[in-house]
Amino acid sequence: MDVHEAIRTRRSIRTYLDRPVSRDHLLQLIEAACWAPSASNLQTWRFVILTRPDKLRALRVLAPGFIGRAPSAIVICQDAKEIARRAGQAAVDFCANMDSACAAQNIMLEAHALGLGTCAVGSFEADALRELLDLPTHVLPMLLVAVGYPRSRPEPPQRHIEGSYYFEGYHE
């Protein structure tokens, strides 16, 4: 699928077929994520892939936005100790956020080209998620991405392009 088309036809998918995603496809999404840029090329992302029904059930409880019974999820985490060691403590928040989101966008576009649907979810009970994933304290869960075959593809919400940009300086 053309990148131009992929960017414009990707949708956040909120209902999924009861059909598993293959391990090969999941690993292809991880590979796409790893090709995202990262601050100072740190590559401090860590991905936890969930496919077990009991784990996904627990995820639905602690992340109310994780809906539609996706058969798999990728939890994008960041190794805060590694960021701090290589870029300084002050860089942790910025790098963890920005690098996770760039990786997520690659996952979502690659998935779309594979016929998969995704939905990024940023709201969750962090402590419960840490426990579910056995995360050590220095590995921060940043973003969940639901992954599965779409049951339906919603129409695109309207995009507000006019009025979102300015040349040479901001003016209202």
Added chain:
Amino acid sequence: MDVHEAIRTRRSIRTYLDRPVSRDHLLQLIEAACWAPSASNLQTWRFVILTRPDKLRALRVLAPGFIGRAPSAIVICQDAKEIARRAGQAAVDFCANMDSACAAQNIMLEAHALGLGTCAVGSFEADALRELLDLPTHVLPMLLVAVGYPRSRPEPPQRHIEGSYYFEGYHE
């Protein structure tokens, strides 16, 4: 260009040809950015496009990572007042960071497909940048993206895919 290929062949470009980027191409990048997902579909991004030599010179001073004499830049900003109004004050940091980075990744992939090079820069003197762009206090500058024709394409830095992912839970 295929999305799979675009994701894997995009590079951060740090030297540019002395050749301007057309207004049409710059607007195509903004449109790609606007197709990124945003938390609760807020679309609170604001883009300031710089092409004037005096503005770019000033940008180089306040953002030391903005190198290689790119002929244009897109500054991704977020309307914090609008995020707070629609999603609550607690959502501002998260939405501003994540949504900006997803938009940036779309810009970088679309640019790559157009034969353009980009480099995201997250480090800048925020007050000086606000002044340069005439940003009101509620519009936050989040990320710069240099845009131009690559003078050269560096080899890809090695990707550490093995060891970056875990199934069903984290384990070192």
